[in-house]
Amino acid sequence: MADAKKINPVVKLLLDLGPIVVFFIAYTKLKDSVFTYQGTEYSGFIMVTALFVPLLALTTFILYRMTGKVSVMQILTLVIVVVFGGLAIWFNDERFFKMKPTMIYLLFAGMLGFGLMRGQSYLQLVMEDAMPLKHEGWMILTRRLCLFFAALAVTNEVIWRTMSTDVWVNFKVFGLTAAIFVFFMSQGKLMQKYAADEGKA
CATH class of the missing domain: 1.20.1050 (Glutathione S-transferase Yfyf (Class Pi); Chain A, domain 2)
Incomplete structure (x- = not known):
């Protein structure tokens, strides 16, 4: 390829x-x-x-x-x-578009969860070049991200079903973006602890 x-x-x-x-x-x-x-x-x-x-x-x-x-x-x-x-x-019907993030994050959580049940990190397959980690690190990060995506799906459902469209749009544009940024920033210690050694496969 x-x-x-x-x-x-x-x-x-x-x-x-x-x-x-x-x-x-x-x-x-x-x-x-x-x-x-x-x-x-x-x-x-x-x-x-x-x-x-x-x-x-x-x-x-x-x-x-x-x-x-x-x-x-x-x-x-x-x-x-x-x-x-x-x-x-x-x-x-705008409700279909509002439930879109729910479907996306449930899909991602489901895919990562399926990989974890098989003892694999599907996250590693797509991000290994960007973040070289040991296998244990990838598994921990994948578990955390799986739960994070599931939480985002639930949060989106609560917001679009109980709040105004203006609130949902701000959540989608700013809230989701900020949440993902904060999540990865908060994983700094994990990435340091499980960083792959230079020159090792």
């Missing part, structure tokens, strides 16, 4: 975060708007969803063209976004 091509980190960051930033900006401008198409009224949220889905597909394709690869997680995320975003638009 050909090695992935390296791209400017700023460009990669823009491709990774661009769709969610555009989603947030568009939502703040269109949230109170109503659009009529062929006799059916659509809220600003649904219109923003209709913008976000193809934009995420486009940025994922651009990333693939520039690097030669995309991760399994990115592909699965795109599939779930297309499916649940499409359902939200088709049925004109």
Whole structure:
């Protein structure tokens, strides 16, 4: 398999975060708007969803063209976004899009949990080059991330079912991003303790 091509980190960051930033900006401008198409009224949220889905597909394709690869997680995320975003638009029901993070995090938690039951860290398969750790370290980190993803899924369900759309959008854009950042920052001691020795396989 050909090695992935390296791209400017700023460009990669823009491709990774661009769709969610555009989603947030568009939502703040269109949230109170109503659009009529062929006799059916659509809220600003649904219109923003209709913008976000193809934009995420486009940025994922651009990333693939520039690097030669995309991760399994990115592909699965795109599939779930297309499916649940499409359902939200088709049925004109924003609840489908709001439950999308739940499905994504449950899927990730399920995959990691399945690997753990087999005595494997599927996280290691996708992140070993970025974070060289001993096997024990990967297993501990995978268990923690599995539980973390499950907690995010539950939190998303609680928020979208009990709070306003404005609160959910802020949670999705800022809360989830910050939670993932804080989680990995909090694993510093584990990564130091189980860092793989240089020159050892």
